[in-house]
Amino acid sequence: MKWLVVALSLMVGGCASVADLEQTHETLDVMSGKTPREYADCVKHRLEGSREALQEEQRGDGLRLIVPQKLSPNAGPAALVDIDKRGSGSAIKVHERLSNFPLRLGDVREAATACISGN
Structure with a gap:
């Protein structure tokens, strides 16, 4: 029971900034045949x-999606999705956030x- 209380407090509480998330290890590092715009639109749709609405930032030839936290959207981002143009994909x-929390x-x-490849 104590672990459940700790887990819930970690998920609801604690703020992480964009800079903090940039310093964490990637939980996904892949290539896609989709353009940055196609991929970003797919993630936003899903x-x-x-x-809440994802924030989108232009980054050179790519995009960054800033995903708000689910339970407390004003407490900082839950995830960053960096999408860089590579060839035709x-x-x-x-x-x-909490990338090592199961x-x-x-x-x-x-x-x-x-x-990555689906719609």
Whole structure:
């Protein structure tokens, strides 16, 4: 029971900034045949029912999606999805808050993985 209380408090509490997430190890580092725009639109579409609106930033030839936390959207980002143009496709890196916590929500990882080649 104590572990459940600790896990819930970690998920709800604690703020991570974009700079903090940039320093974490990637939870996904892959290539896709989709352009950065196609990939970003796919991820945004898959997360629109479970998260507040994602912020999008232009980064050179690519994009960055800033995913808000699910339970407390104003407490900082839950994940960063960096999408860089590579040839005719994209290189994708996902940085997640609590990346080494096994009970973290999996919707960001699932959306990022499903959008690699799927629709």
